Amino acid sequence: MISQFELIGDNKVGVLPKQVDQLAMCREIALQKDTIENDSSFMLVDLDKIIQRYNLWKRELPMIEPFYAVKCNTDLVLIRILASLGCGFDCASREEIDIVMETGVAADRIIYANPCKTRSFIAHAMECDVRKMTFDNAEELIKIAKLHPNAEMILRIAVSDSTATCPLNLKFGADPVLHAPHLLKIAYEEGVKVVGISFHVGSGCNDASAYRTALQHAKNLCEIGEGLGFNMDIIDMGGGFPGADHHNNPFEKIAETIRDALDEFFPETEKRLIAEPGRFFAAGPFSLVANIIHATEVPASKITKNPNDSADHGYMYYINDGVYGSFNCILFDHAHPVGSPLFDVDRNEKFISTIWGPTCDSLDLVEDKKLMVKMNVGEWLYYPDMGAYTLAAATTFNGFSKPVPMYVMSEEMWESIKDSCHI
Template identity: 50%
Template sequence: MKIIKHSVLAQNAHDPVTALLETLGIDVVPDDVTSNDYATRIFLNRRESGDGALCVANVGLVLAQHSLWLQCLPRVQPFYAVKCNNDPVMIKMLDILGCNFDCASKGEIESVTKLGVSPDRIIYANPCKTANHIQHAASRGVRLMTFDNEEELYKVKKLYPSAQLLLRIGVSDPTALCPLNLKFGCDPIKEAPVLLKLAALMELEVVGISFHVGSGCRDATAYAVAIAHARRLRDCGLFLGHPMNILDIGGGYPGHKDPSYISFEEIASVINNSLEEHFPIDIGVHVIAEPGRFYAERAFNLYCTVIARNCVPANRITKNDKNMSDQGFMYYINDGVYGSFNCIMYDHQKPNGYCLRGEQDKSYWSSIWGPTCDSLDLVVPCTKMPLLEEGDLLVFENMGAYTLVAGSEFNGFSRPEIRVFIQKSDYVMLVALMLSKENELLVNGGSHLAPPNSQLCETFE
């Protein structure tokens, strides 16, 4: 594999994407180079200098997800959920594509604004905020923020009375991977009208309704129910004198196709039908959303090295005495649940890797463990794998969401190195997007709440 970064950059020395790639350390590669090819080259070059895990991001997959969003939800302006993956490359690429940003803390606001994002393109989507963080948002000019209770209204009135508020209602999919109404969201029938009235009496501006059905949604009807509640509450808010010109439909969108989950296209169909019924275009409501997993999950693969192997009776792995006479293997790798695989504990994921050097005829009962001394550091409890050797690379795909961002360095084990590449055709497309007048209007001009431009969708095709 040949990285063609320098020859491409020499030919395009003055375009803004070139400067950005150099700043962020993104390699341009030929179109036939895959994430696995790119990772293999890196491991070959660093075999003697490092033994940590490697995370590889393919910018082209971020572009593909954005294209899918534009095709399926053309009315909805995405505000990327920074909590999902705060890698600077992710943020900057989505900035270029015209996405806005959902931040939940002072730190996230800072990380986004430092990359050049205007504060009017940020929603502070945390219904319960510290006083210091509200004051910080005010100092940075981040006006759009959520609330779901009376005490928060008093806090905002005291610290940031010019904020533009979105009322977060508690409508959730109980079957979602991570239901969120356990922590946030007021009752849309009993509590929401009371809060809208209180905000009016306090002369605070409520500009719309917000909800989040839960991360990893499995039932799209939750969106339909929430949108119907939002329309009723919009009418209530208008009667009380609030502008009510924004609808925030939150997150919950899948990041890759999985037959055990509802598809993004199915969710989008339900949303579009509900919007047409309750929020037709002519009523002048800007519709926004907070996708995180949708953009980040597919783009990142994690590559772990087998650092040790232990041959054991297979029943130690399967917990079945019928396998007592079979051979099994416990493998130890250089990342675990205290690192990138924290998603097992916090995001209910069940990762399953494969060996990069290919399949063998015979497979054995196997378990895969992280590198720490904690016996809870178990990545894959029980699976069938070919015989692995120390130094073999295991690939874990779709590892971009709620993984790196929540990892630690427990026991002194470092976080994975992150490397990013873009295929040449995607690079050319990025240049075209940045230089086109249509995208320039979306990124730097016009309303920060304007829906994504359909012209961009045509560019991706």
């Protein structure tokens, strides 16, 4: 049970006497909502888990400063806690820079990590004294030379894990052999200051060896830049770090590969090592609970598309969140959320089922051909690890509201951050 309420910014946080149990807490909230016939979906945010993820990062990669990728989830409580822990921030737009700086974060803790920036956004970054920026093309250098003479540019190279959930090298990054050395020469000729190399192996990395390859290219390019007179002080390892404990390429394995590669290519380095984790921090703390607003029995063949299943029973369920809301991660992040009944049920037989979102669009499909026990209208489904690329892109299409976040943390964790959380 919640023992007290505190404020982080303008947001109320429930403080518990012991460590948060996300499933148990979601059940408690759902029961309270049932008593007042409130069936709106909600997002439980376990703030303890943010701190635990930060501690894991510092244990496995203590030499690398995390700069949280704001695009992943712009929740202000998440940002304030990460700021209080000492994180920097990876921003990709004027709005993201403003979101972070309005929480009290200084400009030197921000990297404007978008290689193709709007001119007015560059001018805004100069006004805010945000200097660290990425580039991967000559045209960007020309813009920077005119609009932000104080900029400290970081050359982004294209090194990608082709098996990543979201490969990024098709849109961003200069070829590290064919094009990157030439860009360093152009920067020198234009009088633009280059301070390092960055890369992003792809969001949701599956092949840790991509980091080693990228660091090898970074070493070679640092030597070329230093030969031109640049102080190549920063290596930015981008993102790609998993946000869920059950990921098929554990964070600890990726961290081990990075440590080994740093020992090989940058032994005893004095360079500043940074990275841009997003889902690593954002995914796990957020659990979504949605209500079944409608249920209907159909022939199983309607779901399986197999006429031989026409004699079997299937069910279609409609919940009050979908791909235009929190489940936009299905479309934009190639995610495959898996839900389960929030409460234990005394029904054992499972049926082929489909979970639909609430809108009138047939694209609004959350889970298909799912084996699940029969559920009833008014019952709840629980979806863990729903903080990455979910709320950040959620809409109110068709008039359906976004789930309300509810924040909880333990007394122990509250005591550890309360004096530094800009309350």
